Amino acid sequence: MDAPTPNQWAALLRCFILLLCMAGAALMDHWQRRVPNEWWIRWGVAVGFLLLVEVVLLDADLPLVLATLGILAWCSASVIGTPSLNDIRNGSKIDIFVAGWYLFGIAGVGISLYLHGPNALWLLNLAVDAPMFDLMDLEAVEIAENRGRLLLYLIGLAIGIAFIEIAWRARLLHGGADAKAMIIVALAIPWWSGIGPLGETTAVPPVISVLIWSALAFLILPFITISRNLRTGQNGPLRMIWHAERWELDRIPGHHVWILSEIVETADGERKVRERMRPRRKRGNSEDLAVQIERLKEVGETSAWITKKHPFLVYVLPAIPIALILGDPVATILHIWGM
Numbered sequence: 001m002d003a004p005t006p007n008q009w010a011a012l013l014r015c016f017i018l019l020l021c022m023a024g025a026a027l028m029d030h031w032q033r034r035v036p037n038e039w040w041i042r043w044g045v046a047v048g049f050l051l052l053v054e055v056v057l058l059d060a061d062l063p064l065v066l067a068t069l070g071i072l073a074w075c076s077a078s079v080i081g082t083p084s085l086n087d088i089r090n091g092s093k094i095d096i097f098v099a100g101w102y103l104f105g106i107a108g109v110g111i112s113l114y115l116h117g118p119n120a121l122w123l124l125n126l127a128v129d130a131p132m133f134d135l136m137d138l139e140a141v142e143i144a145e146n147r148g149r150l151l152l153y154l155i156g157l158a159i160g161i162a163f164i165e166i167a168w169r170a171r172l173l174h175g176g177a178d179a180k181a182m183i184i185v186a187l188a189i190p191w192w193s194g195i196g197p198l199g200e201t202t203a204v205p206p207v208i209s210v211l212i213w214s215a216l217a218f219l220i221l222p223f224i225t226i227s228r229n230l231r232t233g234q235n236g237p238l239r240m241i242w243h244a245e246r247w248e249l250d251r252i253p254g255h256h257v258w259i260l261s262e263i264v265e266t267a268d269g270e271r272k273v274r275e276r277m278r279p280r281r282k283r284g285n286s287e288d289l290a291v292q293i294e295r296l297k298e299v300g301e302t303s304a305w306i307t308k309k310h311p312f313l314v315y316v317l318p319a320i321p322i323a324l325i326l327g328d329p330v331a332t333i334l335h336i337w338g339m
Helices: 006-032 037-057 062-080 085-089 093-123 138-169 176-188 206-218 221-231 286-298 312-326 329-336
Strands: 245-248 257-259 261-265 271-275 303-308
Touching: 006 037, 006 176, 006 312, 037 062, 037 176, 062 093, 062 138, 062 176, 085 093, 093 138, 138 176, 138 206, 176 206, 176 312, 206 312, 206 329, 221 245, 257 286, 261 286, 286 303, 312 329
Parallel strands: none
Antiparallel strands: 245 303, 257 303, 261 271
16 A cells, blocks of 8 residues: 555645534533534634645645635634625724735635636547647646546536535524534545545535535434324324424423414514424524523413424534545445445
8 A cells, every 4th residue: 555645744734624623513512502603613723724735735836835825814704704895995904804805815716717717628528629738848748638527626616616605595503603614624624635535426525425424414303203192192284293292391491492372462562483494594592491481471372383393514524534435425425335
């Protein structure tokens, strides 16, 4: 077996740092249902630096390095926000710095597409020829090919990050910490190359594979919830019993739950109880929970539908080594089925 190359060492070190980061985050998510922003910044800096190191080791030129910095700038918005024109006009140094960071990144993306896009298209079998074959030096051809491949890697990374942002905005990822965690995963495992999982891999970005492996564990939760409801004599409605439970109001305080029962006022001024299918996006605290309970008691309710705040990062943590070993879940399952 050949010794790992420098870029493989960088990839393995990123994976090790990722596991340390997610182990701590999973513990905080389990006990507190929140992970401080500083946690993601601290680990994100380490992972981002190693990503830049690997990009350089993969024969990146300046435009590709700038494109990578642009992706990191995009990711930084999840923890430090985006620069505003007002703050830039007022001389905010951090906003001016981040704005410049964005501009250099955008320039890097554009130049990289211009310089290496044709070679990348050839690697995808979307072009019959490539500019790199006009080069006379075999080493130069190899470097041009590596840069075309690296451009494809970075495009795949950007697609993975875009998917995470869309999933968060669509509330498929409910908490901000969940989205930040998946962005860290995307930066730590930006592509399959250099990791060498034993299972099957596809063009699907690794972060999406980790998300799918994490989500597979959630598939058993509806069966557990339905079973628990049936044991307690709660037979319906069906739209609620697969994802929620009915608890006595006095039992709710001190638990990590969302209350799905809420008071609504009808057109004639009557107050009624209505059950939501999903909790509101607004982050609630114990005081908000107490107010909801009190309002339900005012209309004579003694119980309410709740859904538990499952610590998503607890499911992400084991999904990472599974993905690193088995690769893409869809490809792996299809391979097992002989398809």
